[in-house]
Amino acid sequence: MSDAKENGLFLQDTMSRSKSKVFAEKEDLLRFYCCGPTVYGAAHIGNFRTFVAQDLFRRVTECNGLKTLHVRNLTDVDDKTIRGSIKAGQGLKKFTDHWKDRFHNDCSALGLLKPHVEPSAVAHIAQQIQLVENLLKLGHAYTSEDGSVYFRISSFGEYGKLSKLKSRDLSTGASRRTTVDDEYSKESLGDFALWKGRRPEDGDNFWESPWGQGRPGWHLECSAMCREYLGDSFDLHSGGEDLVFPHHENEIAQSICSSGKPFARHWFHIAHLMVDGGKMSKSLGNMYTLDDLTNKGYAPEVVRYALLSGHYRQPLNFTFSSLEAARSAIGKLLQANNLLGGGDSPSYEDSLARGSSELGPFNASWEALLDDLNAPKALGALFSAIKKIDLAGLMGNEKDNLRSSFWFILNAFGICLPKVGAIKDPPTKIKVLAEKRLQARLAKNWADADKHREKLNEAGWLVRDVPSGFELIPK
RNA sequence: GGCGCGGUAGCCAAGUGGUAAGGCCGAGGACUGCAAAUCCUUUAUCGCGAGUUCGAUUCUCGCCCGCGCCUCCA
Numbered sequence: 001m002s003d004a005k006e007n008g009l010f011l012q013d014t015m016s017r018s019k020s021k022v023f024a025e026k027e028d029l030l031r032f033y034c035c036g037p038t039v040y041g042a043a044h045i046g047n048f049r050t051f052v053a054q055d056l057f058r059r060v061t062e063c064n065g066l067k068t069l070h071v072r073n074l075t076d077v078d079d080k081t082i083r084g085s086i087k088a089g090q091g092l093k094k095f096t097d098h099w100k101d102r103f104h105n106d107c108s109a110l111g112l113l114k115p116h117v118e119p120s121a122v123a124h125i126a127q128q129i130q131l132v133e134n135l136l137k138l139g140h141a142y143t144s145e146d147g148s149v150y151f152r153i154s155s156f157g158e159y160g161k162l163s164k165l166k167s168r169d170l171s172t173g174a175s176r177r178t179t180v181d182d183e184y185s186k187e188s189l190g191d192f193a194l195w196k197g198r199r200p201e202d203g204d205n206f207w208e209s210p211w212g213q214g215r216p217g218w219h220l221e222c223s224a225m226c227r228e229y230l231g232d233s234f235d236l237h238s239g240g241e242d243l244v245f246p247h248h249e250n251e252i253a254q255s256i257c258s259s260g261k262p263f264a265r266h267w268f269h270i271a272h273l274m275v276d277g278g279k280m281s282k283s284l285g286n287m288y289t290l291d292d293l294t295n296k297g298y299a300p301e302v303v304r305y306a307l308l309s310g311h312y313r314q315p316l317n318f319t320f321s322s323l324e325a326a327r328s329a330i331g332k333l334l335q336a337n338n339l340l341g342g343g344d345s346p347s348y349e350d351s352l353a354r355g356s357s358e359l360g361p362f363n364a365s366w367e368a369l370l371d372d373l374n375a376p377k378a379l380g381a382l383f384s385a386i387k388k389i390d391l392a393g394l395m396g397n398e399k400d401n402l403r404s405s406f407w408f409i410l411n412a413f414g415i416c417l418p419k420v421g422a423i424k425d426p427p428t429k430i431k432v433l434a435e436k437r438l439q440a441r442l443a444k445n446w447a448d449a450d451k452h453r454e455k456l457n458e459a460g461w462l463v464r465d466v467p468s469g470f471e472l473i474p475k
Numbered sequence: 476g477g478c479g480c481g482g483u484a485g486c487c488a489a490g491u492g493g494u495a496a497g498g499c500c501g502a503g504g505a506c507u508g509c510a511a512a513u514c515c516u517u518u519a520u521c522g523c524g525a526g527u528u529c530g531a532u533u534c535u536c537g538c539c540c541g542c543g544c545c546u547c548c549a
Contacts, residue, residue: 035549043549050549079547164478165545192546218547240549245478250546271480272543279543309498310488314481315542322487325499332498335513368489377489380497387497446508453511464512471512 009060009370012313014244014267015162019372022061022266024235030061031069031230033264035222035239035247036118038075039099040084042289045303045318046273046280048110050240052304053270053312053373055112055414057238060369062352063412071229072115074100076122078218082205092122092205106290109300111414113348117229121221125207128216128224131258132194132209140257144185147197147212153190156253162267163245192250193217219250226255226263237264241271270312277317293323297460297475301416302327308375308413327475329379333410334417336386340403351411354404361385362405369412382409418473426472430461434470437463 008021024030034054037043043051058068075081076096085095100120107114121128132149135141140155153159198206198213206213216224226234232255239248248267255263272279275286293303306326310316337345346354359366362385368378389402410417425431437452456463462473 037549038547047549053549163544190546241479242544242548245544246546247548270549272549274542277541306487314488317487319487321499325487328500329498331512374489376487376498377496380489383497441508441510444508446510449508450510457511462512465507465510466512473512 007064009057009064010372011057011266011268012372014269020266022066022236024066025233025265028067029069030066030236031234032058032071032236032238032268033222033226033230033234034070034072034115034237035243036072036074036115037103038078038080039096039103040078040080041099042102042291043106044280044287044289045293045307046287047240048106048290048303049273049307049316050270051107051112052110052307052414054238054268056308056312056369056373056375056412057268058113059348059412059414060373063356063408064370065355068116069230070113070115071117071119071225073222073225074103074118074120075218075221076100076120077205077215078121082202082215085205086201086203096120096122106300109290109294110304111301111416113414119225119229121216121225124221124224124228125216127228128220129195129207129209131220131224131227131254132216134258135194135254138257140253141194142187143211144197146185147195147214148185148193149195149211150186150191151194151250151254151257152187153192153253154188156257158256159190159253160249162249162252165245165249192219192246194220194254219247219254222247223251223254223258226251227259232259232261232263234264236266236268238268238270241269244269271315273307274315274317276319296320298323298327299418299474301418302330305330305415308415309379311376312373329383330415330417332383332386333415336406337403337417340406341399345417346404346407346411348411348414351404351408354408356408358401359405359408360402361388362402362409365409366412375413378409378413426461426474430456430459430472433459434461434463434472438469441465 008023010019011022012018013020022030034051037047054072058070061068074096077092081092081096085092088095132141135151136143136149141149141151143149194217195209195211196214196217197211198215202215206215226237237248237251244267252263274280275284275288278284278286280287290300290303294300302323303326306318306322307316309322309326356366362382365378365381365385368374368381371377386406394402426434433452433456437449437456440446440449440452453463456472457475460475462475464471464473
């Protein structure tokens, strides 16, 4: 595939199971939707793997010259948020607002670009009701005695196309997860709730609708908000791979049956993050939040790098040694930056303005990103480029060109380097320790000097000897 | 049972029909305080068997192992 010559980003499409060029159907504005988090607790790093991959997608798209309209929702009403708020003795809004804030802080720490629109389910009840009414009117949905409304999957011939699940043998219940519950109210086991009739356990979390009090089903919000902000048809839809079925399959069914028009043109799914070779789960105690990792001394930039170090279509095995590796790798990039002149780094906007032309030795890295966001290959090419360049022997303007190319790649990745020399005051305790060490060194008391250095290390600071004394670098 | 993915050096992870990027760790060297930081060098025949081929890690088939989804889930 002559990807690079075509000058576009080629990305795997889940629907066709093949790579195709990402393009904007309208006005050079790429309109895309990402399924966001359910705000009932702190997002874990598995969630963030998906959001980081989507961020990489957006950066590469924009660096390649396309403007974007990025919509990512917040699910603030569902079983978990309702249960959580009741348990916490808070109103749903207060409860979810708290976790929304937390999510935003984490996103910012990880260097994620803010979506242009971040709609929440609760703020779009009317649009969801309208969608249900339309589906009822067109005969794709039916009401049940308990005030719920279900989508009839048999009325959508293409149901199962995305996940390649055809006739689902539900009678065997092979997964043994099919429960009887309220299934009697559905015509078919595969039908799913568009609207859930009010139940006692929902507390006061219900809304009025033409079918009585209740709340929207989970799949409905995305369909409604896609339509609200991107229209019936748009360029790309993304989420974690577990959403392929049933969530995205159901969104497709709802949206297409309601509008009669195509839905998303391109489907972008991100594989899961594994921890120590297995699935993350609370019971195994291997489910980490960003805070868990920063508390262990790993900067968010390091976490981001680690999350980018595997290809998005491959499960990524997350371990603490992968964080150590990420930290060291960033240190290496920092050295390269220093050799290229250091100083203020070009911003993301600077890199957008620069564009992707004449990247010199860094071109291979850029091309790897354009070929299905091959981040590991791109990182490999980045380090190879650094190694090849005779940084010390460069003339001034050559250095400037290389520097802007280097930063074009880093900004496309969203990789941040710690700012050596511009570090805000380290804690006094740390400075005192470093000063003690310097005095010990000057007195040639190596044993004490090393003892102090070790203490600094344990506190998360690297001390480096320079002619003027020392530099402190957070690890 | 259905659908799908993967098995590459101590760890992580790309890749190609012609004998394998990169990062981490380890080792050796330079520098140094026989230190740290930094720099240089260095570490694999690609799960098993068969087939196709002049030649396969890369294609085909079979097997073994691991993983994900099959209506909570990024």
